[in-house]
Amino acid sequence: MKPVKVGICGLGTVGGGTFNVLTRNAAEIARRAGRGIEVAQIAARRINPKCDTGDIPITADVLEVACNPEIDIVVELIGGYTLARDLVLQAIDNGKHVVTANKALIAVHGNEIFAKARERGVIVAFEASVAGGIPIIKAIREGLAGNQINWLAGIINGTGNFILTEMREKGRTFEDVLKEAQELGYAEVDPTFDVEGIDAAHKLTILASIAFGIPLQFDKAYTEGISRLTTADVNYAEALGYRIKHLGVARSTAAGIELRVHPTLIPADRLIANVNGVMNAVMVNGDAVGSTLYYGAGAGMEPTASAVVADLVDVARALTTDPNNRVPHLAFQPDSLSAHPILPIGACESAYYLRIQAKDHPGVLAQVATILSERGINIESIMQKEVEEHDGLVPVILVTHRVVEQRIDDAIAALESLDDVVGKVVRIRVEQLA
Amino acid sequence: MKPVKVGICGLGTVGGGTFNVLTRNAAEIARRAGRGIEVAQIAARRINPKCDTGDIPITADVLEVACNPEIDIVVELIGGYTLARDLVLQAIDNGKHVVTANKALIAVHGNEIFAKARERGVIVAFEASVAGGIPIIKAIREGLAGNQINWLAGIINGTGNFILTEMREKGRTFEDVLKEAQELGYAEVDPTFDVEGIDAAHKLTILASIAFGIPLQFDKAYTEGISRLTTADVNYAEALGYRIKHLGVARSTAAGIELRVHPTLIPADRLIANVNGVMNAVMVNGDAVGSTLYYGAGAGMEPTASAVVADLVDVARALTTDPNNRVPHLAFQPDSLSAHPILPIGACESAYYLRIQAKDHPGVLAQVATILSERGINIESIMQKEVEEHDGLVPVILVTHRVVEQRIDDAIAALESLDDVVGKVVRIRVEQLA
Known part of the structure; x- marks a missing residue:
């Protein structure tokens, strides 16, 4: 020929x-x-x-x-x-x-x-x-053609993963690593696309379409970046047995399709939690095949x-x-193609890591537990640290069971209105990816 | 239609x-x-x-x-x-x-x-x-079609990986886990195909053909099973920072193609070293793409x-x-298709884990080091354990740099002929998979 x-x-x-x-x-x-x-x-x-x-x-x-x-x-x-x-x-x-x-x-x-x-x-x-x-389009579009895809989750931005890896392994701050990534050429001078999750949302939009048979709907993707992550949360996550990764998650539910990019706690023993540096990986779960994972260089x-x-x-x-x-x-x-709607983030379901800065008064824990319990939010694990010297506040860290996001929003508003809670509650989504 | x-x-x-x-x-x-x-x-x-x-x-x-x-x-x-x-x-x-x-x-x-x-x-x-x-045939045959494939390495027998995982995590013996695997239906009544690597060699033969463009040559594959692995070696490997996996390895070299199935020490921080239970994973390294990995259920x-x-x-x-x-x-x-020959195992190159049972005499270590050094075999790390109570012998464990297998065979023969070395030297191949 x-x-x-x-x-x-x-x-x-x-x-x-x-x-x-x-x-x-x-x-x-x-x-x-x-x-x-x-x-x-x-x-x-x-x-x-x-x-x-x-x-x-x-x-x-x-x-x-x-x-x-x-x-x-x-x-x-x-x-x-x-x-x-x-x-x-x-x-x-x-x-x-x-x-x-x-x-x-x-x-x-x-x-x-x-x-x-x-x-x-x-x-x-x-x-x-x-x-x-990584031949991920081919894997989903052809290799898993016999499956109904349940969900997929991916580390699909190498710059973000490099930053998170350095923060965890070396205890560095976000700003410090970003600066190095820019010097190394991993990150653009304007890093918004990478660190705010827009690049990952582009890719997730494409993956969700070929997984679920829906039109491309980038404008409906929920996007949250990693720029507000602190080393404190990275370390608390570690102590709870998790790693924080910037994940794109797409899930098909009876109500609609979840399409969201955000920092995510993943159990440390999951393969994808151990994908480090600039490398990418995508997990795809199908009804016949179960969970599969595809790993390689995401750029270059x-x-x-x-x-x-x-x-x-x-x-x-x-x-x-x-x-x-x-x-x-x-x-x-x-x-x-299916008209199954993309769900707004409030209707998405996830488990949550919450970090509450509380005054060192008796009864704070009881108040927190009551607010969650009144909203049907079950606590999976809880960790109260010692008083931090510089501000006299006690960090209360907990991980919830899975619950619709609106309920967590509501609980967070109630927590932040407590007299003994100072500042904003930190909230990071948790996925088991089992 | x-x-x-x-x-x-x-x-x-x-x-x-x-x-x-x-x-x-x-x-x-x-x-x-x-x-x-x-x-x-x-x-x-x-x-x-x-x-x-x-x-x-x-x-x-x-x-x-x-x-x-x-x-x-x-x-x-x-x-x-x-x-x-x-x-x-x-x-x-x-x-x-x-x-x-x-x-x-x-x-x-x-x-x-x-x-x-x-x-x-x-x-x-x-x-x-x-x-x-795992859509691994499609990934190699189509997804990596732009690459010259350098090597691939896979955990491609779920039964074997289940046994090795249990041995490592629970300190159980090979025989004990095999019995359970048979009861669970993971292993056949005659487990030879699984545990002696024949099933893995069938699969490796296929992967090597589509990776390198050679005819199928199952009869030329080198096959070594896991039935002689001891928990002692599993534990020593762990102490040296490695995991033992039953790998199929195919590598293209100037002299020919390596096609071999055997227990293999892999650095514990490699993703593939963390593939546990009955799961499968295949790494493929191409000249353009670098290293990629594909993970999922290998049977069922x-x-x-x-x-x-x-x-x-x-x-x-x-x-x-x-x-x-x-x-x-x-x-x-x-x-x-290429006529590039399959290399005999003696011409394959690898690093090696050796365990030598030595009498507790001064000078044994020097004798061992001399034998290796005379054959141009460099030592990467060495570990001498305390005298074992029951037999008064000292296990000397070492990992070599990469060397052609014939030289290790020769060194092992020389080691086994030493007066202060008792019984057979245990030899397990080591791959960095970097």
């Missing part, structure tokens, strides 16, 4: 990695795909010194690639929402298949993009958009390129398939 | 699970596949009380299913080599696609079966043959069925593809 011609748009970290992997592993890839995958054009504003592009034509205008009649597959690696969306839609319009690593684009504009791709009978592949090199030049190239091989194979009998973009046939 | 018709051969644990998952999740599966997957015939010697087969025709003769003109896909779940081979070859002859969970059949007769399937333009899918519900009624059904959905999609542009059975195009 003749080689497939690819146009790479963007020659930054992922684009450069993709070019290098396609070049270095050309023979291995052809041994697998049964045909070569050749880069016919590159669009880049500047040359990547890590790439030896030889005499491959380079343009500064990405839209040229979308119109190049020689090209079968457009690889969108420029990032962002605006130009990337134009590029992908134009490529589709011109009957080209698309491979992208752009989670923001898919999470926000995916429904529109996939509808257009269906009309034109082309594929938009996006394995690299979630968890870098070549790990992400690994996913892009796998998509290219997939698309090369799909060139000779019936467009109506391919793996659907969102795993489920577009005419059978 | 009209439903795909499936014939299930064998209605035991996996067959029953497959029937139940196909029935219970029929709507979910059709939402994904775009068509129903219907069981048109079952071959079983006896009814499975866990399955409500309604008015589906049941035959006692599996070969009837291979000839049934109504059936598109034959699902081979009878196990064994002989009748299973006949069934699969007849089904292929009749132009039917095949899905099988039979690792022994694929590892031993796969080359013949795949050649015949190619001739007839049909697919033989075997995701369920390795690591139960519905986890294995999960993989069988995923294969059925894949085959249903592939019905409308060009047979020459599908995912190749062994991941690589059949005309580009």
Whole structure:
């Protein structure tokens, strides 16, 4: 078979990695795909010194690639929402298949993009958009196709996980580690996307769609970052037998679908609690398979390129398939997506870690216990520490059983109104992931 | 599209699970596949009380299913080599696609079966043959298609891992746990396949083929079981910061391919060292992606069925593809399989844990160190225990750096010939899996 011609748009970290992997592993890839995958054009504003592009034509205008009649597959690696969306839609319009690593684009504009791709009978592949090199889209969309997915939970932002790992292992503060992560290039100068959970919410939105067969609904995802986490809470969690991870959680319940990103206490002996540094991992629980876990590098030049190239091989194979009998973009046939609603966070269910700063008076514990018990909230474990010297306050730390979040909100309001409770109650969700 | 018709051969644990998952999740599966997957015939010697087969025709003769003109896909779940081979070859002859969970059949007769399937333009899918519900075949064959795979290492026998977990956590002996595993139904009455590593070697043979693009060569796999492991070694390993796991390891080196199943010390902080009980996990290291890990239930009624059904959905999609542009059975195009040889165990490289029972004489340690040093074997760590009361011997435990196995064999022979060394030297391989 003749080689497939690819146009790479963007020659930054992922684009450069993709070019290098396609070049270095050309023979291995052809041994697998049964045909070569050749880069016919590159669009880049500047040359990547890590790439030896030889005499491959380079343009500064990405839209040229979308119109190049020689090209079968457009690889969108420029990032962002605006130009990337134009590029992908134009490529589709011109009957080209698309491979992208752009989670923001898919999470926000995916429904529109996939509808257009269906009309034109082309594929938009996006394995690299979630968890870098881990083939998690393929695992859920194809590997677990026999299951009703109950829930999934993932560490899907490497920067956040690096920060939490350093806080736990070295007792460092959030601000201190963030600064180092920025210096190391793990975190952006504006770290909001990473540390406030927006990047993770993009990825979670995509995973939830392919797990449950729902349209992409990024605007309905609940997002809470790690920037307010203190080393005190990291240590108390540890003492209770938990680790704190920044998790994306999606769960299918009778009432609707939970879609939430937040710091989460996980029992320390769970495999996912031991995923450290910049690494990613996703747990997926299906009714037949039970719990599975997928682990690997969630970002970086070549790990992400690994996913892009796998998509290219997939698309090369799909060139000779019936467009109506391919793996659907969102795993489920577009005419059978579910209207099951995304639940507001108040209707989500979880266990909770609460830290209450109390005055050292007799009876505080009884008041706390009464407020919880009146709201039907059961306590799983409780820990009262000694008076802290500097403020004379007693930290009361407890973990509840599972309960709907509204009830905890209500309990927290009542706790904060007690005379013996000072300041805000710290609340962190707890997942057993059993 | 009209439903795909499936014939299930064998209605035991996996067959029953497959029937139940196909029935219970029929709507979910059709939402994904775009068509129903219907069981048109079952071959079983006896009814499975866990399955409500309604008015589906049941035959006692599996070969009837291979000839049934109504059936598109034959699902081979009878196990064994002989009748299973006949069934699969007849089904292929009749132009039917095949899905099988039979690792022994694929590892031993796969080359013949795949050649015949190619001739007839049909697919033989075997995701369920390795690591139960974990989509590991798909991950390696498709998800990592852009990589040159460097190595893989897996806990791919749940019975063995259950035994090792109990030995470590509860200080129990091998024999004691095996007996319980047999009572629980985890282990067969004849446990040889599980505890001597034959089952794991079947699976490793399959993984190595799809990772490196080599023909299936089960007869060349090195296999060492866990039946001689003692709790003493489990505990010493622990004291040195390691866990003992029964690993299948395949590694591509310049000289050839290592293909070996044996007890292995792994640093305790590695994720795979923390995979306990009957669970399975496979690490795969590729040149672009780095190290990835896949974890889940490696056996059982519905986890294995999960993989069988995923294969059925894949085959249903592939019905409308060009047979020459599908995912190749062994991941690589059949005309580009590699003749890279499987190395004999003596030529494999590893680090080693050695336990030497020495008489409590001065100078023993020096003699040991000299023997190793003369053979260019470097010591990574060493631990000398107190004299054991019952025999007056001193256990000397050490871990070496990586070295070719022949040199360790030679060193062990020299150690065992020392006057101050009593009995056999215990040798267990060590892998860092970094």
